[in-house]
Amino acid sequence: MSSLPSLPSTPDKRAPTGNAVEVFFAFFKLGLTAFGGPVAHLGYFRAEFVERRRWIDDGSYADLVALCQFLPGPASSQVGFALGLGRAGWPGALAAWLGFTLPSALVLILCAYGLQQWSWLAHSGAVHGLKLAAVAVVAHAVWGMARALCPDRPRAALAIAAALLALAVPSALGQVGAIAAAAFAGLLWLQSAALPAATPRHPGVGRAAAVVLLLVFALLLLLSMALAAGTSLPAQLAAFYQAGALVFGGGHVVLALLQAAVVPPGWVGNDAFIAGYGLAQAVPGPLFTFAAYLGALMPAPLGGWTGGLVLLAAVFLPGLLLVAGALPFWEALRQRPSVQRAMAGANAAVVGLLLAALYDPLWTSAIHTRLDFAIALVGFGLLAYGRQPPLRVVALSAVAAWLLV
Template sequence: MPQGSAMEVFLAFLKLGLTAFGGPVAHLGYFRVEFVERRRWIDDSAYADLVALCQFLPGPASSQVGFALGLGRAGWPGALAAWLGFTLPSAVVLMLFALGIQRWSGLAQSGAVQGLKLAAVAVVAQAVWGMARTLCPDRPRAGLAIAAALLALAIPSALGQLAAIAAAGMAGLWWLKPQALPASTPRHPGLGKTAGAVLLLVFTVLLLLSLALAAGSSLLAQFATFYQAGALVFGGGHVVLALLQAGVVPPGWITNDAFIAGYGLAQAVPGPLFAFAAYLGALMPAPMGGWVGGMALLVAIFLPGLLLVLGALPFWEALRQLRPVQRAMAGANAAVVGLLLAALYDPLWINAIHSRLDFGIALAAFGLLAYGRQSPLRVVALSALAGWALL
């Protein structure tokens, strides 16, 4: 039963939204320290089971964990408070940057912004490298990743990426044999199977509508594009790069330069990487744009992941033990490594690396991240400084 207030939840997550740098894995570590060890809102076993669920589902894992923690602490108001506290700080910073680009047109072509693009290359290269070691540890999964990358490059659209994930999931269902997950005691914040089924139905209906509406330039098409991206992101926040780029750049809503610059800056702010949607929403053409567009598309990209985690909680323990589900997810996770590899080339590499100096800055940034163990904030700041001084 809920034991706290929404304001308590909001302040706890606001602290993390202002200080939690380092990406989803680091966020989960911050959450454990804050809510398991310090506040004791949940025990280690229940927290581990919740993390397992959110890593299994598509969507922003750390935000999904936070949403469920808020729900368990203070009910539905607590769930909303957790999301707002954790997400708003980075979203506000990114929207301010977007508005700055619109007001000062030369900002997007400055050396500092070029440095942000080069930092984005380094961050995504490190993500590909790290995810490949975890999600593609054998030849079959490495092969699926390469095939997914080739398909995404051959069909450079959201349709190609969806096809790659679906095909890899089917291949995993038939060919892969991951080990069974250990059993654990099912725990959830009081949602029954009926409520869970309703939430999953809402998620599915909205996804089908988004697939039908994500064309054209209407308000519904823009909202549908971001909902669809949030619903199909397996394997971590960086994968949303490929899905969003395919959704917003080809229609001409956002230029590649502005897209990559914003993605670079998103590495330097705390909180969830999905807050990048607020930046894109602020830059969108009418009927989106500005603060309203930023907040609307921020909701659109987070909504599917939040519906999924709450809907799946009552069914999770039985589902995660099914071998076919484990095999299909192993294939889908391999595919997202391939999608991220394709995104590393297009749009990042071809739009950011134009000279040996560009390559040198990106390579140095990668070295600092992968071998120097420097924080993304420091690496992004150094890249922007190098771009300002040298480019």
């Protein structure tokens, strides 16, 4: 087997060119407005960073999404972290994570201080409008990505097959299986001559640093397994690190793992856990920020703001270590013709997975009446043909649902 192509040692024109302040405010805006869960977040990211800011092209974005779907951890947060890393290096990666994560984390910590009376917001018309906006944003992402990544019959067929498999097996296994099967089909059946070359991107991290990050991930996982028993501070940190390291399938899966970690030992009561679960669905940003709510409720030595922020970092850390460690090897691999064929199939599968998620859970949880459909359809039209920014569509959908639904 030939060795992987090395990253250039001379100054690279593809090296990060942005700054952390720019990255922070771009993601902070999304952290305030990106409702709808991980799949909707990917739609918001595409609208902001592929279409509006042009930090990355559609093919590279889909490659990145496919990589993060394979890795354990919060896929949308990993994509955002990688986008920040490629744009402005390590300061940009940290800025992207903080900007996207802090808004919902801070709200949930406040809720843990006794603001559970805000739970009525989860059932308000305005929040329902935010769900309708998420339908419009994901539909627009599917439409745009399908035109770019499924331009011929073979890839369109792979996208449809991936959607059917994801609907038939609604779990992380179905998603990863669909991407793997489509990648294998693309390797066998697609022609390299018909595919555009993969656009080179600097991953923002070198190979030596990547190896260190992967070793740190593995060592911390082994340490967390050794410290998992008991009720001490190390055991609490270990439980949250393990939840972030071993979860496939996104935020909803980590909620179940966290319940098993904190309710049986009596760290958090089941009623408080369920109340926080409802609140976590009503705030924007990643569902992994539910860890901040739990950390604020934890017994000493954690609890309060310290517990919320420490356990927030603990649950996100493994996924971020993994994606940063994988990126330089991924960037080298995806330049190969055989990998490009496989990735063309995998990217078609990503479109299919977004299509399946557009139906379930987004459509099934948001579209209940003709008026719901009308609001979502107008939102889609404003995005696709009116060229309106997602933030404006989100605000208009919330107001429309609040007034009319």
